[in-house]
Amino acid sequence: MTSCQDGWVSWSDSCFLLVMALETHNDASAHCATLDAELATITSVEENTAVANYLLAEKFVHQVHIGGNDNALEGSWVWETGEPFFFESWEVNMGQPTGTADENCLAMKSTGGWHDIACSSLNAFVCEIGPPPDYYNYGFVSIG
Numbered sequence: 681m682t683s684c685q686d687g688w689v690s691w692s693d694s695c696f697l698l699v700m701a702l703e704t705h706n707d708a709s710a711h712c713a714t715l716d717a718e719l720a721t722i723t724s725v726e727e728n729t730a731v732a733n734y735l736l737a738e739k740f741v742h743q744v745h746i747g748g749n750d751n752a753l754e755g756s757w758v759w760e761t762g763e764p765f766f767f768e769s770w771e772v773n774m775g776q777p778t779g780t781a782d783e784n785c786l787a788m789k790s791t792g793g794w795h796d797i798a799c800s801s802l803n804a805f806v807c808e809i810g811p812p813p814d815y816y817n818y819g820f821v822s823i824g
């Protein structure tokens with residue numbers, strides 16, 4: 681567990697913050713950047729559960745923006761941090777992802793289920809301060 685600033689929640693090597701402001705995906709991303717953070721990236725079932733439990737603990741039952749999109753190629757989802765997009769948690773029993781070109785941003789609910797939504801829709805969001813980028817370059821050690 682990493683230690684986090686006051687108000688942030690620690691999980692593994694990350695710190696998370698639920699920001700209760702209604703913003704577009706891009707504004708939410710910029711808001712996280714002002715906190716030296718990025719929209720949360722969810723890359724394992726454990727991380728998905730941790731963020732879902734955080735939303736539940738805050739009694740937050742609506743969807744939040746997280747840091748994924750399929751803007752470049754419809755149906756091809758990417759994490760905006762550049763992390764590999766392997767883990768998925770679409771709320772398939774609610775017909776998600778809708779799979780249309782007007783729903784290109786990623787949101788999650790306190791159920792842990794994901795929805796593709798319009799990037800312009802106004803939602804609260806979760807910022808994450810994750811491990812440094814080198815963490816994902818297995819075998820690569822930076823110097824200095």
Ligand SMILES: [Ca+2]
Nearest residue numbers: 721722723810
């Ligand atoms: Ca993450």
Ligand SMILES: [Ca+2]
Nearest residue numbers: 780781783784
């Ligand atoms: Ca889409």
